[in-house]
Amino acid sequence: MIETKEVIEFFDRLAPGWDAEMIRNDEIINTILDNAGVKAGKEILDVACGTGVLIPDYLKRGVASVTGIDISPKMAAIAKEKFPQAEVEILCGDVETTDFGKQFDCIVVYNAFPHFPDPERLIANLSCLLKPGGTLTVAHGMSREKIDAHHHGSASHVSNGLMSAEDLAKIFVRHLNVTLIRSNERMYQVIGQK
DSSP states (O other), rough: OOOHHHHHHHHHHHGGGGGHHHHOOHHHHHHHHHHTOOTTOOEEETTTTTTTHHHHHHHHOOEEEEEEEESOOHHHHHHHHHHOOOEEEESSSTTTTOOSSSSSEEEESEEESOOOSHHHHHHHHHTTEEEEEEEEEEEEESOOHHHHHHHSTGGGGOOOOOHHHHHHHHTTTTTTTTEEEEEEOOOOOEEEEE
C-alpha cells in the first residue's frame, strides 16, 4: 500500500532537479491534449501537476484557466514560482479532499496515475469535479511497460504499477462514458466523458 507521507517525501526530494530530468515528446503531449479536448476557453484541472510540466502547453492552447494541484509542497512551490499568470492557480494538497469550489471542462492526470493508492476512489472523486460534457484523461507519454520499468527501482515503494488501459476503462465506465482507450509503444491514455 502506498503511503501518502512517502509519496510527498519522494517527490519533495526530486523537485529541485525535476525540470532538468524531464523527458518530453511534444508530439505525444499534443496528441494526448487533443484527445482530451484541451482547447481555447476550457477550464483545466491538472492533477499531480508537479513543477507545471504541461502548463505551457495549456496556455499555448488559449485555455481560460489552469488549476494545478500537487501533494508535494516543493513541486507545487516550483510550479507557483514558474507560472505567476492570473489564469494559473497552483495548489498544494490532496486532490481527493480539496474543495475547488467549481467544476472543470478537462481534468488531466499526466505521468502520475500509478502514485495514487486507490484508483477507483480517485476516478470517482475526479468524475464529480467535471462539468457536464467534461473529460477526464489519464495519460502517460510512454508505454505501460516503460512506465512500469521506470518505477521498478527507486519509485517502487510509491507506485502501484500501471494497470492495463482496459482495466482502467472498467473503472472509468462506472462513472463516465469511455471515449478512448489507447495503450501502445508510444503512449497510454484512457478518456471518459461526463
